[in-house]
Amino acid sequence: MSTAASLHDVHSHTGHDAHHEHHHHHETFISKYVFSQDHKMIAKQFLVTGIIWAIIGGLFSVIFRLQLGYPDQTFPFLEDFLGHWAKGGKLQPDFYYALVTMHGTVLVFFVLTAGLSGTFANFLIPLQVGARDMASPMLNMLSYWFFFLASVIMISSLFVQTGPANGGWTIYPPLSALGDAAEGSKIGMDLWLVGMALFIVSSLLGGLNYITTILNMRTKGMSMTRMPLTIWALFFTAVLGVLSFPVLLSGAILLLFDRNLGTSFYLSDIYVAGKILPNEGGSAILFQHLFWFLGHPEVYIILLPAMGMASEILSVNSRKPIFGYMAMVGSMFAICILAFLVWAHHMFVTGLNPFLGSVFVLLTLLIAVPSAIKVFNWLTTIWRGNIRFTPGMLFAIGFVSLFISGGLTGIFLGNSSLDIHLHDTYFVIAHFHIVMGVASFFGMFAGVYHWFPKMFGRYLNNTLAYIHFWITIIGAYMIFWPMHYEGLAGMPRRYFDYSNWESFKMFAGLNEFISTVAMIVFAAQLLFVFNFFYSMWKGRKVRTQNPWGANTLEWTTPINPGHGNWPGEIPEVHRWAYDYGKDGKEFIPQTTPVGHDESEH
Amino acid sequence: MKEFFIVAISIMIFIVIFQISKASEYVSVLKGEEKTRRQNNKINAFMLIAFLVIGLWGAWYCNDLYYGKTLFPQGSASLEGEKIDLMLYITIGVTGVVFVITQILLFWFSFKYQEKDGRKAFFFPHNNKLELLWTTVPAIFLTVLVVFGLKYWFKITSDAPKDAVVVEVTGHQFAWEFRYPGKDNVLGKKNYKLSNNPSGNILGVDFEDPESWDDIHTTEMHIPVGKPVKLVIGAQDVIHDVGLPHFRMKMDAVPGIPTTMWFTPIYTTEEMKKRTGNPNFVYEISCDQMCGKGHFSMRGIIVVESEESYKKWLADQKPEYFTFFPDKDPNKQAPAAADTTGKLQASLLPASK
Numbered sequence: 039m040s041t042a043a044s045l046h047d048v049h050s051h052t053g054h055d056a057h058h059e060h061h062h063h064h065e066t067f068i069s070k071y072v073f074s075q076d077h078k079m080i081a082k083q084f085l086v087t088g089i090i091w092a093i094i095g096g097l098f099s100v101i102f103r104l105q106l107g108y109p110d111q112t113f114p115f116l117e118d119f120l121g122h123w124a125k126g127g128k129l130q131p132d133f134y135y136a137l138v139t140m141h142g143t144v145l146v147f148f149v150l151t152a153g154l155s156g157t158f159a160n161f162l163i164p165l166q167v168g169a170r171d172m173a174s175p176m177l178n179m180l181s182y183w184f185f186f187l188a189s190v191i192m193i194s195s196l197f198v199q200t201g202p203a204n205g206g207w208t209i210y211p212p213l214s215a216l217g218d219a220a221e222g223s224k225i226g227m228d229l230w231l232v233g234m235a236l237f238i239v240s241s242l243l244g245g246l247n248y249i250t251t252i253l254n255m256r257t258k259g260m261s262m263t264r265m266p267l268t269i270w271a272l273f274f275t276a277v278l279g280v281l282s283f284p285v286l287l288s289g290a291i292l293l294l295f296d297r298n299l300g301t302s303f304y305l306s307d308i309y310v311a312g313k314i315l316p317n318e319g320g321s322a323i324l325f326q327h328l329f330w331f332l333g334h335p336e337v338y339i340i341l342l343p344a345m346g347m348a349s350e351i352l353s354v355n356s357r358k359p360i361f362g363y364m365a366m367v368g369s370m371f372a373i374c375i376l377a378f379l380v381w382a383h384h385m386f387v388t389g390l391n392p393f394l395g396s397v398f399v400l401l402t403l404l405i406a407v408p409s410a411i412k413v414f415n416w417l418t419t420i421w422r423g424n425i426r427f428t429p430g431m432l433f434a435i436g437f438v439s440l441f442i443s444g445g446l447t448g449i450f451l452g453n454s455s456l457d458i459h460l461h462d463t464y465f466v467i468a469h470f471h472i473v474m475g476v477a478s479f480f481g482m483f484a485g486v487y488h489w490f491p492k493m494f495g496r497y498l499n500n501t502l503a504y505i506h507f508w509i510t511i512i513g514a515y516m517i518f519w520p521m522h523y524e525g526l527a528g529m530p531r532r533y534f535d536y537s538n539w540e541s542f543k544m545f546a547g548l549n550e551f552i553s554t555v556a557m558i559v560f561a562a563q564l565l566f567v568f569n570f571f572y573s574m575w576k577g578r579k580v581r582t583q584n585p586w587g588a589n590t591l592e593w594t595t596p597i598n599p600g601h602g603n604w605p606g607e608i609p610e611v612h613r614w615a616y617d618y619g620k621d622g623k624e625f626i627p628q629t630t631p632v633g634h635d636e637s638e639h
Numbered sequence: 640m641k642e643f644f645i646v647a648i649s650i651m652i653f654i655v656i657f658q659i660s661k662a663s664e665y666v667s668v669l670k671g672e673e674k675t676r677r678q679n680n681k682i683n684a685f686m687l688i689a690f691l692v693i694g695l696w697g698a699w700y701c702n703d704l705y706y707g708k709t710l711f712p713q714g715s716a717s718l719e720g721e722k723i724d725l726m727l728y729i730t731i732g733v734t735g736v737v738f739v740i741t742q743i744l745l746f747w748f749s750f751k752y753q754e755k756d757g758r759k760a761f762f763f764p765h766n767n768k769l770e771l772l773w774t775t776v777p778a779i780f781l782t783v784l785v786v787f788g789l790k791y792w793f794k795i796t797s798d799a800p801k802d803a804v805v806v807e808v809t810g811h812q813f814a815w816e817f818r819y820p821g822k823d824n825v826l827g828k829k830n831y832k833l834s835n836n837p838s839g840n841i842l843g844v845d846f847e848d849p850e851s852w853d854d855i856h857t858t859e860m861h862i863p864v865g866k867p868v869k870l871v872i873g874a875q876d877v878i879h880d881v882g883l884p885h886f887r888m889k890m891d892a893v894p895g896i897p898t899t900m901w902f903t904p905i906y907t908t909e910e911m912k913k914r915t916g917n918p919n920f921v922y923e924i925s926c927d928q929m930c931g932k933g934h935f936s937m938r939g940i941i942v943v944e945s946e947e948s949y950k951k952w953l954a955d956q957k958p959e960y961f962t963f964f965p966d967k968d969p970n971k972q973a974p975a976a977a978d979t980t981g982k983l984q985a986s987l988l989p990a991s992k
Contacts, residue, residue, distance in 0.1 A: 115642045131932040206929040212894060213877040213931060219812065220931045306895030309834040309843065310812070310876035322878055322893050356752070357760040365770045387880065388891045389898035392796035396789050403781045410777035411770065413741060418769065420748045422761035426676075427683035427753070435687065435749055442741045446734040449781070453788035455795060456730060459723050459887040462880065462927040500667075500679065501660035508686065515694065523705035526727075528884025530927045533935035541884055541923045544708050561649060565656065572657075578664065619760035 065601075073183075075175035076601040080182050081161035082493060085486070087182075087189065088153020089567060094193075095144035100560050102137040105129045107553025109535045109546075123201065131534045132221045135204035138532055139222065140196070142207025143230070145475065147237055148192070150340040152185050154482050155279070158343055159248045159272045161489065165592035166266050168257025168609060170602045173250035177243045184240035188233045195229035203230035206532060208333065211304040211325050215296045218311040228297065231290045238287045241279050248276035257591070259611035263367075264628070266590050266615040267360060270367050271346020274374040275339050282335040282378070289328030296320070323388050330381035337474045338377045342370060344481020345412065345441075348434040350615075351488050352416055354588045355431035356423030357624060359616035362415045369408030376405045386454040387461050395454050402452035409445050413438065424619075428586070429503035430488035436511045437480040443515075444473025447522065462532075465525020468518045476514045483507075483566070490570075491585050495598040496577030502569040506562055513559035517552050524548065589615050589627045677754070684753035691746035695739070710884055713914050716922070716943075718903040720887030722791040729787055733780055799869035799901035806860060807871045808924075809842055810879030810892040813933030815924055816842055819855040821958060826871070827851020834875060839962065843875075846960055852967075856959040860924070860941045862904060863949035869901040879937065882927035885911070891928055904943045911943075 074080060104113060105128075112127035123133035160178065164171055172178045195202040204222025205214040209230065217224040252273045256265070265273075295301040296317075304325045305317035353360040360366060382390060382398040416438050425431065447469040450456050460466065483506075490498050529542045536542040536549070584593040591611070595603050609629040617626040621637055667675035706712065715721045752758075807818040807826055820826045827850040834843035844851050862868045872881055874892035881900070882889045890900040912920045924939030944952070961968040 113642075131935070135929070135932060135934070204932075210878055210929070213929065216877070219877050307831040308876055308894050309831050312836055314832050314834060318895075321896065323896065359762065359764040361763060362765045362770050364765070387889045389893060389896060392793060395796070396792060399788060399792070400785055403785050406781055407774060407778050411774055414773040415770075417741065417744050417748065418763070420745075420752060422763065423748075423752045424754050424758045424760040425680075425684075425749060425752050427680050427687075427749075432683060432687075435745065438745055439742060442738065442745070446738050449734055449784065450727070450730050453726065453730065453784060453792075455723055455726050455788050455791040458795065458889050459720070459727075459884070461889055462882070463884075499660050499664055501663040502657070504679070504683065505656060505660070511690070515697070519698065520701055520705060523701070523709055526709040526711065528710060528882065528925070530882060530925050532929045534932075535935055538936065539923060539925070539938065540917070540919055540921055541925070548705070561653075565653070568653070568657065569660075578668075616764065619762045621762075622759070 073179060075171070075179045077160045077164050077172050077175065077178060078493070078599070078601075078603075080178055081157050081159075083182050084152060084156030084160060084185070085493075087186065088149050088157060089570065091144050091148040091153060091189065092563070093567065095141050095149055096560050096563060098137045098141040098144070100557055102129070102134055102141070103553040103556045105134055105534065107550040109537055109549075129534075132204060133201060134534050135206075135220070135532070136201045136222050136226070139204050139206055139209075140192075140202050143192070143203070143234075146207060146336065146340070147234070148185075148189060150475070150478050150482070151241065151279075151336070152237070154340065154478060155248075155272065155275050155343050156182070156185065156244060157482075158268070158347065158485050158489075159244065159276065161493065162268055162592065163248055163251050163272060164255070165492070165595065165599075165603060166269050166590050166615075167252060167255060167260055168591050168604075168611065169251055169255035170604070170608070172247045173255060174247055178247050181240045181243035181247065184236050184243065188236035188240060191229055191236065192233035195226045195233070198225050198229070200224040200226055202226040208326075208329060209293070210329075211293055211296065211322055212308055212310075215293060215304055216308070216310055216315075217297075218313060228294070231294050231297075234290055235287060238283045238290075241283050245276040245279040245283075248272060249280065252276075257608045257611055260591075260628075263364070264611055264614045266346075267349040267363070267366055267370075268343075268346040270370055271342045271349075274370050275342045278335040278339050278342070278374055278377060282332040282339075285328055286332035289325055289332075292328075293325065323385070326385050326388060327381070330384045331378075333384065334381040335377040337470070338373055340474055340478045341441075341481075342373070344437060344478040344484075345370070347481050347485040347488070348437045349416070349419075350590070351430045351434040351484050352419050352438075353616055353618060354488075354586050355426045355428055355434070356420045357426070357587075357618045358419060358423040359618055359620075360415070361418035361421075362411070363614065363616060365411055366415055369411045372408040373405060376401060376408075380405065380452075383452050383454070383457070386457045399452060399454045403449065406445070406449055406452075409441075413442055413445070428487065429498070429500065429507060430484045432504070432507045433480045433484035433487060436507065437477050437484060439511070440472050440477040440480060440514065443519075444469055444471075444477055448473060459528065460525055462530055463525035463527075464521040464529050464531055467531050468521035468525060471521075472514070472518050476510075476518070480511075483510075486570070488586070489592075490573070491580040492592055492595075494574050494577070495580050496573055496575075497580060497585075498573045498577060499569050502565055506566045506569070509562035510559060513555050513562065516555045517559065520548055520552065584627075587625050589617060589625055591628060594627065594629055680754050684750050687746050688750040691742065695742070710887075713911070715885070715887050716904055716906050716911060717883075717886035717888065718905055719795050720885075720902065722794065723887040726787055726791055730784060733784065795902075796900075799899065800867045803867040803869040803901055804862060805869050805871060806862065807873070808860070808881055808892065808939075809873050809875060810881070810926065810930070810937070811841070811875040812877065812931050813926070813937040814858070815860075815881075815937070815939035817857045817860045817939075818842060818844075818959075819857070819953065819956070821853030821855055823850055823853055825850045827854050831875065844959065846963065852960040853958045854960070855953070855956040857956060860939065861949055861952050862941060862943055863946040864904050864907045864943050866946065867901055867903045869899060872898045872900065877930050878928050879926050879930050880928035881939075882925040883922070883941070884925065885922055889927055907943045907945060908941075909944075 114127040116124035117127050123130055200221045202222060203226045204220055213219050214223050214227050292303040296303050296305055302317035302320040304322050305320045308315040349360050380398055380402045383402045386395050451460055451469055487503055524545050580597050583597055594609050611628045612631045613628055615628055715724050805820050809816045828845040828848040829843050830845050831843050872890050872892045874894045879892040886902050888900055888902050890898050912918055922941035926934055926937035
């Protein structure tokens with residue numbers, strides 16, 4: 039396979055010319071690793087920061103699962119770590135809610151938005167469209183450092199006396215607006231809002247860069263319809279982010295005004311903690327509209343990159359073209375448009391006008407059509423392939439399985455009459471954790487396993503990777519599948535303790551089971567983290583330029599590409615990225631000119 | 640000490656797994672990487688098909704364990720909720736078939752088309768007929784689901800029947816308050832600026848409005864069976880949600896924006912005790928919208944009873960007005976709280992605190 043790769047490769051270079059002729063200035067540690075403007079280094083910064091955030095966010099869930107799984111036990115070691123938040127080894131409700139809130143915030147924004155798009159958009163866009171770097175490397179660097187600043191502020195909120203924000207990651211006012219209503223709505227909430235505002239700045243700088251690079255900096259021959267699906271996915275992701283994040287920013291700023299300047303955007307008729315507030319005429323529901331106008335596209339911001347990477351990896355490892363390339367692009371475009379038109383399905387039971395609700399039902403269930411197209415296309419892609427189960431491929435298959443499971447329960451929740459019963463129950467938790475949380479994580483893992491050799495010039499340990507995959511997929515289903523039953527029983531989410539409820543206390547045993555599995559799955563993720571950092575320095579070295587036998591441009595760069603990616607000319611592209619198994623050839627890289635005897639498709 | 644051992648054991652397991660993994664990498668280099676890769680491929684292909692079989696069995700087993708604990712074996716306790724249950728069964732039917740077929744295809748294809756010597760992948764980039772097929776078929780099924788869903792949705796969210804029993808529900812951190820309109824069937828005016836917890840006028844009822852004089856304030860909701868009940872829902876501090884899982888009903892309580900919902904209970908609490916086989920059964924109101932640290936304890940009780948006992952219960956309740964102004968009570972035979980009256984009346988003036 040390796041010989042085949044180098045035969046086809048026009049620009050075959052051996053792997054050790056990292057300092058090539060395009061790069062004259064001397065690189066210091068600071069300019070290479072810290073304030074780097076190389077998109078590959080920025081991608082790695084996003085990835086490593088994302089991994090650290092994922093450990094923190096995951097750890098939060100383990101701690102609150104302790105409370106849910108073992109509500110009548112105490113854990114003295116928690117008091118050692120958390121002090122007055124876990125007096126006597128028992129989590130305080132205020133802090134439990136802070137953990138729930140920060141778990142959501144961290145994983146949705148800091149891991150699955152910044153960690154996922156930040157990593158792979160930065161890494162793959164220039165490499166796969168054939169550009170030396172992003173359109174603006176400087177803004178790209180700033181994007182990371184704004185993200186870093188946002189991270190610092192968000193982390194700092196963990197250390198204030200009244201604790202971090204604890205009104206749920208959706209921070210609905212008035213709860214989030216009134217310090218009297220919750221401990222976390224004191225200084226913690228201000229830090230949350232400022233942290234998120236900086237995060238949005240980071241996301242916009244990144245997103246504009248991704249769009250500009252994809253539109254303007256494609257190499258010769260790389261027409262839009264020859265781009266790999268990863269790039270299409272990252273393109274739509276960036277468009278969604280650029281159009282919707284500013285709306286969240288405005289919502290957050292109005293909330294800051296309500297909190298600190300006495301305005302009444304979201305507040306009206308409130309009597310809290312014995313105080314009558316003067317605010318009148320605001321609407322608490324307005325915030326929900328602003329929030330979900332981002333919040334819904336956000337789930338696609340998280341999911342689309344995973345879809346794109348899964349498409350690419352499924353095709354490469356099935357040794358078959360992706361089935362229905364144009365349908366894949368079209369369905370992502372449809373998802374992108376519809377993502378903006380469905381936000382109020384999060385608000386069916388807020389007292390929304392029923393007619394308006396019905397419009398959102400229609401549009402929401404419409405999203406199932408492009409989603410179904412994608413699933414069937416993935417299935418047809420692996421059909422009659424010659425499949426290699428690399429760890430990346432396993433995670434891509436796992437992604438499809440989870441996307442089906444979680445996507446189908448979306449049809450329940452999108453239908454407003456069913457949502458009346460299921461809204462804000464464990465059914466919702468099961469649904470979005472499977473389809474958005476775990477599925478996107480699988481996409482991300484698939485991407486990391488697939489592109490790790492390109493990132494670091496080394497392989498991850500395969501055995502650890504397989505152990506990681508199997509524990510994670512089995513564990514994920516064991517955690518989230520039974521939660522559907524709790525939801526069908528009407529068990530509300532975000533409860534600290536169910537033991538006083540005649541209607542919900544029969545699930546105590548199940549909750550304990552879920553908590554135990556969650557801890558095991560969390561430990562398995564630490565295996566991955568260990569594998570990641572160990573292999574970065576000690577992994578098996580990559581010795582062939584194109585280890586997976588893939589068609590895309592990143593595998594035409596040297597094994598350890600320097601800043602500028604290609605030592606010589608940027609290669610020219612002659613075909614789409616999916617000529618696998620065509621005319622009896624195992625794969626035909628994009629840089630190979632179309633032969634005159636080649637068949638049309 | 641226990642924690643210490645757990646941590647120590649976890650670390651040991653980690654080290655063992657890591658050592659095995661490293662060793663297996665060396666072995667693979669010795670054995671020939673291509674050979675090991677092929678072996679791994681076979682193992683993983685088998686694992687995928689095993690995962691499918693065990694997974695489908697697991698789904699069935701899970702259903703066996705937990706279906707009985709959901710609310711569906713006992714049926715909906717409201718007429719409207721029965722439609723939601725029906726809708727749920729239709730949706731489970733449609734999505735269940737799709738789920739089983741697609742998961743089987745995914746894992747079966749993975750297993751069947753695993754890498755084999757001499758196998759050539761089939762170059763199959765697109766096929767318009769197939770793509771059209773799986774655009775239209777899901778669209779048709781979804782249309783059916785939308786039509787059914789919206790039919791029930793409009794029925795459930797329509798205006799309550801004129802003869803519905805009206806109950807006002809107010810949420811605050813962390814309890815529910817109920818108010819009945821009394822004989823005139825009109826709820827008296829409220830003004831949030833009159834709310835005053837210490838005085839007892841929690842709801843901020845404006846007692847200058849004569850329509851409030853016969854209103855009844857309770858902390859437990861009683862409703863008659865078989866009659867539509869309309870809830871007028873509000874909140875005082877943050878957003879709450881009136882969640883009624885047994886009736887399959889839910890509506891947010893938003894400060895400043897009153898909402899409504901209505902339903903027709905079909906089983907009394909006593910009947911539900913028999914249906915569920917749980918002698919402690921009560922209809923519970925759960926707060927379903929995160930509302931602060933006591934969110935999980937914001938529990939309300941609904942008693943569904945026969946119309947006679949409901950009427951009797953209602954007749955036994957004293958209008959709230961007389962609690963504050965006992966001298967206005969036409970049948971004031973029990974001036975028990977005389978000593979606090981002055982204080983109460985003073986506090987009914989717009990709150991000074």
